[in-house]
Amino acid sequence: MATTSSDLPVVLTIAGSDSGGGAGIQADLKTFQEHDVFGTSVIVALTAQNTLGVHGVHEVPADFVTAQLDAVASDMDVRATKTGMLATSELVHTVVKGIRRHGLTNVVVDPVAASKHGDALLAPEALATVRDVLLPVATIVTPNLGEVALLTGVEVTGTDDLDKAAEAMKALGPQWVLIKGGHLPDNLEAVDLLFDGERMIEIATARSASTDTHGTGCTLSSAIAANLAKGMDVPSAAQVAKDYITGAITHGLRIGAGIGPVDHGWPRRPVPPTDDAQAR
Numbered sequence: 001m002a003t004t005s006s007d008l009p010v011v012l013t014i015a016g017s018d019s020g021g022g023a024g025i026q027a028d029l030k031t032f033q034e035h036d037v038f039g040t041s042v043i044v045a046l047t048a049q050n051t052l053g054v055h056g057v058h059e060v061p062a063d064f065v066t067a068q069l070d071a072v073a074s075d076m077d078v079r080a081t082k083t084g085m086l087a088t089s090e091l092v093h094t095v096v097k098g099i100r101r102h103g104l105t106n107v108v109v110d111p112v113a114a115s116k117h118g119d120a121l122l123a124p125e126a127l128a129t130v131r132d133v134l135l136p137v138a139t140i141v142t143p144n145l146g147e148v149a150l151l152t153g154v155e156v157t158g159t160d161d162l163d164k165a166a167e168a169m170k171a172l173g174p175q176w177v178l179i180k181g182g183h184l185p186d187n188l189e190a191v192d193l194l195f196d197g198e199r200m201i202e203i204a205t206a207r208s209a210s211t212d213t214h215g216t217g218c219t220l221s222s223a224i225a226a227n228l229a230k231g232m233d234v235p236s237a238a239q240v241a242k243d244y245i246t247g248a249i250t251h252g253l254r255i256g257a258g259i260g261p262v263d264h265g266w267p268r269r270p271v272p273p274t275d276d277a278q279a280r
């Protein structure tokens with residue numbers, strides 16, 4: 001039976017706005033739409049950003065972050081929540097208090113520290129707050145290799161190190177960890193590792209030659225949240241999300257002069273381009 005509009009599960013993103021549309025809140029809402037869930041948002045910071053970098057950051061006052069979160073969570077049946085750029089230690093505390101106050105479940109934490117260009121999206125002193133306060137409420141945390149190093153001190157230089165990283169992240173309190181191996185160089189595959197303290201599940205797809213990868217992490221974590229909201233378990237949600245991000249990267253968009261965005265709408269494109277056609 002077809003899903004009627006009122007059956008759409010509600011999903012919430014708590015993150016920063018990317019004016020360039022490829023990452024942050026904009027990527028999250030596009031991903032939610034493509035997954036047939038109803039997207040809502042709490043904007044924690046505005047960025048003046050494009051494919052060339054982050055040109056400015058304007059944080060939202062903590063009490064207005066709370067006002068947004070209370071407005072959504074007091075009125076709607078939020079089935080899953082994703083967090084992204086949280087900017088400061090105060091805002092991390094504010095968001096965690098809101099998650100706890102409303103008893104939000106299926107919490108996907110993307111511990112965003114910097115953009116693809118290396119521009120800071122989290123104050124250095126907020127790393128400890130993410131580690132000590134946010135990770136313990138996470139159903140799943142999805143760090144890239146730079147974030148693993150910042151949060152645990154573990155340096156991953158090859159796929160053999162991924163299990164060490166997963167164990168170190170798991171010790172910080174989340175129920176599940178998904179280590180993203182996307183930044184590993186010279187690998188024919190893009191390998192991620194999912195771990196819940198017992199099961200180590202490798203999730204790998206062919207590596208795309210596309211360099212238009214702005215928004216990959218935001219898109220993957222939002223897709224996981226959407227899948228959890230639809231009732232999937234964590235391993236299925238992560239596997240299905242991995243297939244979605246792989247397609248979005250393979251169809252990367254030549255928009256802007258820098259690192260172009262992934263294509264959130266790729267499943268609707270009539271003729272999928274090959275990787276060779278995408279390579280520049």
Ligand SMILES: Nc1ncnc2c1ncn2[C@@H]1O[C@H](COP(=O)(O)OP(=O)(O)OP(=O)(O)O)[C@@H](O)[C@H]1O
Pocket residue numbers: 023114115116143144145180181182183190191192205206207208209210213214215216217218220242245246249
């Ligand atoms: N070239 C690629 N081809 C296929 N998959 C990739 C590629 N690069 C990254 N991935 C996959 O994309 C997902 C996101 O990983 P990545 O490491 O890029 O996240 P991130 O660094 O957090 O992204 P962001 O820059 O948005 O913060 C992972 O599943 C990773 O394996």
Ligand SMILES: Cc1ncc(CO)c(N)n1
Pocket residue numbers: 015016017018023024025047049084085112114115116121214215216217218
């Ligand atoms: C707002 C925002 N969130 C997350 C990322 C990480 O890609 C970004 N570049 N911008």
